[in-house]
Amino acid sequence: MTAPILYSLRQCPYAMRARLGILHARQVVELRDIDMNNKPQKMLSISPKGTVPVLQCQDGTVIEESIDVMVWALSLSDPSNLLYSQDDQQLPLMLRLIQSSDSDFVHALQKYRAASRYHDDNAIEWRDKCCEWLVDIENKLSQHAYIMGNSPSLVDYAILPFIRQFSRVDKKWYAQSPLPHLRAWLINHYNDPLFSKAMVSHPKWEEGDEGVLFGFNLADGKYC
Incomplete structure (x- = not known):
């Protein structure tokens, strides 16, 4: 194995946070973007839970949780x-805030997305539940540019994929929501070239294929 192998899925928020961590750490992995309807046996053999991300290190160690990656x-x-x-x-x-x-x-976000998708009357109730949690984040961002302080932290990139999902459920409401600092924070992340790099689409990986190198190539000092 020439590089650790990361089984991933482009739009999965947990896989997204793992890719962001790898990019910001300037590490390189062999990225295998999988089809969740046709999960590869190689992935299932090292991680029977069958969800992404899964990282197989060069020494054979398997890391199955996104924050651990x-x-x-x-x-x-x-x-x-x-x-x-x-x-x-x-x-x-940071870890306690991420766990929260x-x-x-x-949990509230998943309910909000489902209720909105099926035009359930409970959508606003679940949106309000999301906002109850986000009030603390908005308050923190009113005091400094990032959640933990004036520079980005693990927390910013760990919750970014889920804030992104939240913002997309009802874009019109979100644009007028009482979360101005959160909106500015999200736009700032969208403008970061590493976010765009994390969201690049790759061909689905199949057994027998080679994955794509993803991360930072020390040989030429460039992201790949």
Whole structure:
């Protein structure tokens, strides 16, 4: 194995956050974008849960959770100091906030998206639930440019894919929502070339194919 293998899916928010972590850590992986309706046996043999992302390291270690993939990558290299390594207390705080997002916010978001899709009367109720969680994020962003401070952190990129989903459920409402700092924060991320890089579409990987190199190529100092 010449590089770690990342099984991914372009629009999956969990896979998206893993790709963002790898890009910001300037690591390189063999990216295998899969078809969830035809899951490859190679992936299932190392991760029977059958969801993405899944990272197979060069030593055979398998990492099955998106946040663990991000921390793995940033522990190897963190040029933008997304882990706020100058303060040992910051990473536990970040992980707790991400866990809260993944449980409380993402749960409400899934209900909101489903209710909106099927024109359910509960859509506004679930949108309000999302906003209850987002109030704290809006408040933080009113004080500094990023969630944890004046520079980006693990948290920003971990919740970015889900804020993106939230913003797209009802675009007209979102554009007028009482979340101006969150909107500015999201636009700032959209303008980041690494976000565009994370969202590049790749051909679906099939057994016997080679994946594509994804990340930062140290040989030429460029993103691939």
